[in-house]
Amino acid sequence: MFDNNRSAPVPAGYRPTQGIHTQPPVYFLEDLKGKVLWEAMDPDCCHFLRHVLERRRPDGLQMIFSEVKDHICILMLDWYGSYVIEKLYEVCDNEQMEQVVFSVTSDADVLMAVCLNSRGSKSMKKFIECLRTPEQKSHMISIFQSMTVPLVNHKTGVGVIRHCLYIFPEKQTQIFDVIADNLFEIATTESGAFLLREVLNSQVFPPEIRQHILSEIIENVHRLYLEPFGSRVVLHVITVRLEEGVRDIVARLTGAFACMSVNKYGTWIVNELMEIYKKEYTPQIINEIISSSDFPRVLLHPYGKDIIEHAKKHTTGAVLNSLNHQIALHSDHSRSPCHGENVKPKWKI
Template sequence: MENITNVPKFPGQESHHTPPPSAETIPLQPEIDPSFPSVCRFSMDVGDPSAPVPAGDVPTNPQPPVSSLEDLKGKVFSEAMDQCGYQVLHQKLQERKPEDIRIIFSEVKDCIIRLMSHPLRSCVIQNFFEVCDEKMLNQLFSSITANITLLMSVCLNPQGSESMKKFLDCLMTREQICYMMAVFSYLTVPLVNNQFGSRVIGHCFHIFPAEHTEPILKVIADKSSEIIDNESGSCLLQDLLSKDSIRGSVRRILAAIMGDAYRMSEKQFGNILVQHVIGFERAGLIEDILAQVTGAFAILSRNKYASNVVKKLMEASNHKYAPQIIDEIIKSPKLLSILVDPYGNSVLQTAKKCSKGTVRKTLNELFRQHSQLITLSLQCI
């Protein structure tokens, strides 16, 4: 990740705001100042909003149950841990009365970034975003983007990522959207390579116009080698490559995959991307991949991941390329070792389905002659 000390300030953020740390020093779970009120701390644990509250959060001297927002005034979140308080807040947000919204806003705006990740309070926060006006959203925006370390931690958290997606849905101005995309461009790689962070980035591509998300897309294209063999990153790349039109930076991502198809074929998640590209059924793309792997089918067929690419190539374009691949495998001096290898055997089984005439007869005879050896070898695995 690039240095993030030059992240621009959104209008309204304090000029004395401390620059964010470099990428190397960003922790996945930031330290919380012990002096910060406990009401504004957040948890990284997955939790059900309706689940019982941990004993440590229950007051030793329980107060009478709350029935209105007046009962919670001045202590909106510190006293809303019980189900009754939660229901009052939820009801008031549904009613959308300006005075009630102002009361809630005044008590959450300064610790909004921490509350977004709380197992219970995050649900209230997500509802709260929907009732804020543009002026309130501007103030919340400044708070949320003021500390890039906390911002990243929110996006990497299960509840926090959902809160962030809801907040992105509520952005109203082009300035807000462009600024948020600029901030995310400094955090793209760690977010994309995380289960929850990738959902936030993917949501940006889903709800914002292409011209707004281009800064993030450029980083993904530049850093594709750091993303391709990651499970979350690979899933996001598949989604990007599934768009109707492959253009601009997405074309660069495709070029990165095509330029390293051999190595990627042997990777756990890289092979899935190569198969995805083959599935486009574009002759030019398939032939580019074939050019890289031809001559190595005997090796790739016995690889746990690459064998899937070999089978996909044989099945592509109505078996158009199968004769070339099968011919190389049959003539290989390693044919017997391919036959008794579990992955190689699977490749040859696919080859039988994709072949016809003399080639299919040859393969059937091969399996018949070595049936006992195949059975013994596969049983010993």
């Protein structure tokens, strides 16, 4: 059935059937010559064209291919046109697929628009699956390398890069090199942080790749803990107990725990370390905080007060005694002017 509200342009002199059909219209391939591109975006005709492609008759396949091969991306972005083009990927031969690859990659801006579009990204994933020769795969990976960062940082585009990583395991290193080189920018977006956490979890990716990503997280940990999504990447390393990574993260953050205790996202990391690694790192973290010149600030700060409460829950013995002693020594500092009033200390020793 034709949709008269569609805004897609039509060739001069071509008029779609008017009115509402009680039954789908009957199409003949020869009547569609010169009109395939636009008819592929019609809800009824797209099913007819898919049927023609499924039959794999050389004359029908060649006619459809010749009329759409220079407009692949237009159809990838259309709800109905994408169904036609996805079937074309499956039935065309290697030589035709070479032309499709050239058409898809001829304009980087258009390719980016396709990957960032919800319908286009689904069609792009199908296209990636249908690549046949090593040359086709290498060409697409080289194109995606230059687009990795903006795609990973987009909630829809990340799916295209993720699909490449799973479909082309032999090409993973090329994409991951870009991700590692731009880890901070990627880790500080929601979609990028999600992908990094998935990489660290998955056994699909080789250990050396996961280690490379982990090393870059550790290298950037001082900046990551200040960011809402970056801090979640660091938290993930801690919560899944990547022991070597946690050890290096603690080593990198030594000297910064007091500052982290008055930062919203930093407190997430400090609290998680004290909760999971009570014996290994909690005494070190508490001793550093109470020895810091910023300790009075920690006592007064809302986030700092939360850190102190957690510290008292997760430590015992000499360390707890030292903590209580330092709180007592700084009790005067826990009374601070706030809108003209004094705030009473909340600490119970």
